[in-house]
Amino acid sequence: MERTPTLKPLLLLDLDGVVRRFPPMPAELAERAFEPSLLLRAVTGEISDEQWRHAVGPDFAATPGEVIPEALALVRVARRQCFVALLSNATTQLEADLALLGLDAEFDAVFNSSRLGLAKPDPAIYRRVLDELGYPTAVFCDDTAENAAAATAAGLDGVHVPDTAALRTALAVRELIPPTVLLILPDRDEAEELATELLEAGWGPCAVHRDMLAGEDDAEDVDWVVELTTAPDGLPASAHRPELDDLAERHDGFTSDG
Known part of the structure; x- marks a missing residue:
């Protein structure tokens, strides 16, 4: 290579x-499929996937x-x-x-x-x-x-x-994904109020600025962005992305990578 x-x-x-992920497997089938010595033969290429399934039994569907x-x-x-x-x-x-x-x-x-x-x-x-x-x-x-x-x-x-x-x-x-999350909201006052609340809760830097999304050419389509890089627990804001997604949705907005 x-x-x-x-x-x-x-x-x-x-x-x-x-x-x-896979759906749950019946315990008896899982015991047969993942029997250590048989599984090792399958995952090291000693036997093929077809041979492995044949050894497990006809109820082991691919x-x-x-x-x-x-x-x-x-x-x-x-x-x-x-x-x-x-x-x-x-x-x-x-x-x-x-x-x-x-x-x-x-x-x-x-x-x-x-x-x-x-x-x-x-x-x-x-x-x-x-x-x-x-x-x-x-x-x-x-x-x-x-x-x-x-x-x-x-x-x-x-x-x-x-x-x-x-x-x-x-x-x-480990900084393998960007630390910053942008909360993008349609209303300036709401963005500034939310930024103040987040700053008081320990988020940072909570800077608010205007932004026009790619492809938009109407000034009325300008959104307001709350920039978050660190969370109250000291972790990057991106570690809390689901929580921030929910927060943005409650304010009729959405999130984006920083």
Whole structure:
């Protein structure tokens, strides 16, 4: 693989539980499907996805799962300033699933454990990815704590992200997504009043300014923007994006990246 210039930070993401989810599986079926020795053979490429499903039984239907929309939005924002690669313990079906879900063009690189012959939490898989991409380290986010800890032991910044809120915080505090959130409101007085309330609550800098959205050519369409960079807890404002989305909606507005 062509080595990537190390001009951008490298962000490695797990797929399942981070960007993709599946509906709950019956306990007895899950026990058969995820029996450790069988699963390891499937995710290291010793057997194909078809062979794995055959071994589990006829009630194990193939499904690509579904995308977690909020997580995909974070991936897209992060790609503006990071090289974002997928590192997944997956079967030989991964590439087809990504295409079915429309995710095949959402990452700068995809590393499938069944193609590498290695699986997380083996430290070798993290070093293999770094070597192939030409990076000395990376931020790695996984919903499995053991995999995140193994990445840290291998020299990466491993982060356990059990949900999308944790992923958002991890990216925000590491400046892999912009810290600033803009609250865009239609009324000047309301924007200034809200900015004052937010400043008193510990948000910053709460600057208010005019803005004309792209494509608008009528002065009456000018909106008022409240700029937020830090939250009361000291985290970047972008770590609290859902809360700010709700706040803007209550004021007939919306949010945008800073």
